[in-house]
Amino acid sequence: MAILFLPKEKFRNWLLKLSQGFLVYYPTELENKIHYRKLDSNALNDPYFPYDKALKKIRPIESIKGFFFKQKEKVGGLEDKLPVTINLDKTPQIIIGAKNCDLRPLMVHQKMYLENEFGEPFYKAQREKTFIIATDCPIPEQTCFCNLLGLKPFPELGADVVMTVINNGYIFETTSEQGEKLLRDNDHLFQEAGSSDLVERDLQRHKAVAILETINPKHWRSDLIKAINERKDEKFWQEQAKDCVECFGCLMVCPTCFCFLLYDQPTKNNSFHRNKIWDACYYSAYARVGGGMSPRPEFWKRFRNRFHCKFMNFTNDYGFNACSGCGRCFSVCMGKIDIRKVLEKV
Amino acid sequence: MNNPFQPFPVTITNIIDETPTIKTFVLDLNGNQFSFDAGQFIELTIPGVGEAPFTPSSSPYDKNKLEMTIMKVGKVTSALFSLQVGATLGVRGPFGIRYPIELYEGKEIYIIGGGVGLAPLRSLFFALMENVKKYKRIYIRYGARTSQDIVYKQQIPIWKTWKGVDIQQSVDVGDNSWKGKVGVVTILLDDLIGNTKNMVGVVCGPPIMMKFATIKLLEKGFDGNNIYLSMEKNMSCGLGQCGHCRMGKYFVCKDGPVLTWEQVKDIEDPFL
Numbered sequence: 001m002a003i004l005f006l007p008k009e010k011f012r013n014w015l016l017k018l019s020q021g022f023l024v025y026y027p028t029e030l031e032n033k034i035h036y037r038k039l040d041s042n043a044l045n046d047p048y049f050p051y052d053k054a055l056k057k058i059r060p061i062e063s064i065k066g067f068f069f070k071q072k073e074k075v076g077g078l079e080d081k082l083p084v085t086i087n088l089d090k091t092p093q094i095i096i097g098a099k100n101c102d103l104r105p106l107m108v109h110q111k112m113y114l115e116n117e118f119g120e121p122f123y124k125a126q127r128e129k130t131f132i133i134a135t136d137c138p139i140p141e142q143t144c145f146c147n148l149l150g151l152k153p154f155p156e157l158g159a160d161v162v163m164t165v166i167n168n169g170y171i172f173e174t175t176s177e178q179g180e181k182l183l184r185d186n187d188h189l190f191q192e193a194g195s196s197d198l199v200e201r202d203l204q205r206h207k208a209v210a211i212l213e214t215i216n217p218k219h220w221r222s223d224l225i226k227a228i229n230e231r232k233d234e235k236f237w238q239e240q241a242k243d244c245v246e247c248f249g250c251l252m253v254c255p256t257c258f259c260f261l262l263y264d265q266p267t268k269n270n271s272f273h274r275n276k277i278w279d280a281c282y283y284s285a286y287a288r289v290g291g292g293m294s295p296r297p298e299f300w301k302r303f304r305n306r307f308h309c310k311f312m313n314f315t316n317d318y319g320f321n322a323c324s325g326c327g328r329c330f331s332v333c334m335g336k337i338d339i340r341k342v343l344e345k346v
Numbered sequence: 347m348n349n350p351f352q353p354f355p356v357t358i359t360n361i362i363d364e365t366p367t368i369k370t371f372v373l374d375l376n377g378n379q380f381s382f383d384a385g386q387f388i389e390l391t392i393p394g395v396g397e398a399p400f401t402p403s404s405s406p407y408d409k410n411k412l413e414m415t416i417m418k419v420g421k422v423t424s425a426l427f428s429l430q431v432g433a434t435l436g437v438r439g440p441f442g443i444r445y446p447i448e449l450y451e452g453k454e455i456y457i458i459g460g461g462v463g464l465a466p467l468r469s470l471f472f473a474l475m476e477n478v479k480k481y482k483r484i485y486i487r488y489g490a491r492t493s494q495d496i497v498y499k500q501q502i503p504i505w506k507t508w509k510g511v512d513i514q515q516s517v518d519v520g521d522n523s524w525k526g527k528v529g530v531v532t533i534l535l536d537d538l539i540g541n542t543k544n545m546v547g548v549v550c551g552p553p554i555m556m557k558f559a560t561i562k563l564l565e566k567g568f569d570g571n572n573i574y575l576s577m578e579k580n581m582s583c584g585l586g587q588c589g590h591c592r593m594g595k596y597f598v599c600k601d602g603p604v605l606t607w608e609q610v611k612d613i614e615d616p617f618l
């Protein structure tokens with residue numbers, strides 16, 4: 001499909017059309033912070049709504065992970081010896097404004113859940129009902145470091161449609177069959193993108209790449225895996241972890257972290273619901289076994305485990321890191337532990 | 347929907363007291379399709395309390411029932427111990443990979459168990475006994491803390507009469523009723539001789555016992571590829587998705603739970 005252009009004045013019209021068939025989630029500014037929120041009728045009916053403002057910012061506070069891998073989701077249970085029935089919500093939805101650092105995590109979960117031999121039907125169902133319209137980051141911020149992961153500040157893999165905000169409108173490129181259909185449904189609104197539009201997009205992208213290089217000029221060592229593996233001394237890891245207050249916010253906001261716990265809640269006699277809830281390797285109970293033994297009783301070992309997981313074990317398994325450079329982990333960190341710095345020193 | 351998190355209901359049909367802290371639970375599968383190979387494990391649900399991983403102790407060839415020999419150590423196991431015959435449990439699985447018993451053919455096999463660690467090994471033992479002629483000899487070396495802590499007290503004397511099998515036991519701490527050897531289970535390996543390079547060692551027990559048994563087997567000349575170790579790691583999903591059982595490059599639920607010494611030897615503290 002050709003690269004398309006949507007003039008600014010038709011954007012609201014298009015959103016209105018989308019919201020007739022889908023639940024539409026859109027980056028929304030609330031108290032100076034961006035969150036994905038349902039696009040409501042107030043926004044849709046307001047011709048002066050600042051649609052571009054939040055779109056042009058970097059990734060929202062929460063990642064899109066929670067749309068698919070929910071913080072808590074009922075995944076089973078028994079009621080009077082019979083399996084509980086679970087009705088999956090299949091309402092189709094569109095997420096607009098996902099950034100490249102939220103797309104890479106989808107590949108991590110693809111490996112962990114969808115390509116797993118048993119599969120993960122709940123995650124799969126959420127993915128299948130969702131269209132992702134991803135957008136560029138024209139102005140990366142100090143917390144961004146996707147460049148250190150070899151990623152670009154604009155969508156590469158994993159979206160259905162890539163949308164770039166330019167001066168007088170929007171450029172659309174479809175990256176999946178689903179995405180193509182989504183645009184074709186409203187194709188009377190679009191026109192083919194002109195070469196000057198594409199030049200504008202390229203320039204904007206080059207600028208963003210250059211900004212990232214000034215934010216993170218120093219790339220990690222090429223033998224990072226080996227370095228992490230050989231960094232066994234307690235002193236080093238104690239030093240890196242010393243400002244941690246053990247709130248574990250870093251793992252809760254992380255878009256790539258895939259760990260979960262199956263957690264049963266009793267309902268009535270002999271009946272229970274099984275929930276799949278987010279879990280994280282920093283909790284002391286995470287790896288504890290019966291009787292209280294643990295492979296990582298000391299916190300510095302659990303702290304180190306995150307680096308082993310994301311930059312060594314996953315990388316060895318799949319050839320890319322389980323980190324997308326979104327910077328959420330240290331944006332929420334009370335001890336200001338910057339994952340970039342740790343990896344620089346390792 | 348094929349839901350890997352959903353257990354199927356089973357019923358407790360018998361509970362056998364093995365020791366003051368270990369019981370064998372006999373489960374009726376209520377007609378559910380289920381079979382496993384020796385080495386694989388299941389996730390057992392106590393409704394309303396939670397799930398925990400256990401390796402069946404019954405023969406994989408016995409399709410009518412499933413047995414699990416379980417030690418009471420914490421939340422889930424304590425709740426299980428309070429249940430009576432007739433209670434409903436949930437089962438998911440089987441998970442993990444089996445012992446590659448075809449590789450054991452023609453060899454001498456040392457099955458080394460510590461405490462409740464003999465339980466998972468019993469299903470391997472039964473599986474081997476189905477074709478006992480294929481193996482050169484099967485040795486069981488079993489250690490328990492005291493004579494009271496020995497599991498399968500009625501069965502072991504019977505196994506001792508079986509052809510092709512050689513069983514020795516020890517207890518860490520002796521008492522008046524114990525006439526056998528006293529000392530940790532590795533003392534039963536002290537006089538192990540022969541073409542050890544070609545022997546198979548299968549070990550299951552508490553971490554410290556696994557460690558010393560492995561050291562002993564290596565000293566005796568066993569090949570790291572022939573030492574099979576049951577790794578007890580925290581497990582939640584059993585599917586290789588939730589991350590909990592990660593040990594170095596392995597997801598123990600999926601790549602194990604039995605791994606060879608060769609596979610784990612470069613891992614920091616594999617037994618912890």
Ligand SMILES: Cc1cc2nc3c(=O)[nH]c(=O)nc-3n(C[C@H](O)[C@H](O)[C@H](O)COP(=O)(O)OP(=O)(O)OC[C@H]3O[C@@H](n4cnc5c(N)ncnc54)[C@H](O)[C@@H]3O)c2cc1C
Pocket residue numbers: 285286287288289290291292387398399400401402414415416417418419420421422423424462465466577578579580581603
């Ligand atoms: C593959 C495999 C096979 C096994 N086979 C057998 C067998 O045949 N027989 C046998 O007796 N045992 C076996 N075990 C061990 C058995 O799984 C454990 O003994 C059992 O999980 C203990 O559960 P528990 O709830 O009673 O113990 P607990 O000590 O109460 O709990 C253990 C689990 O709960 C978590 N936990 C503990 N405290 C907390 C807390 N405060 N907050 C949150 N979580 C907590 C731990 O992280 C751990 O997951 C096997 C284990 C594995 C991995």
Ligand code: SF4
Pocket residue numbers: 250253254255256257322323324325326327328329330339
């Ligand atoms: S580790 Fe930090 S920077 Fe990397 S994906 Fe997770 S939250 Fe983002």
Ligand code: SF4
Pocket residue numbers: 251256257258259279280281282305306307309310589
């Ligand atoms: S860093 Fe820890 S919580 Fe995150 S995916 Fe890895 S093991 Fe799980």
Ligand code: FES
Pocket residue numbers: 580581582583584585586587588589590591592597598599600
């Ligand atoms: S128990 Fe979940 S990954 Fe192994």
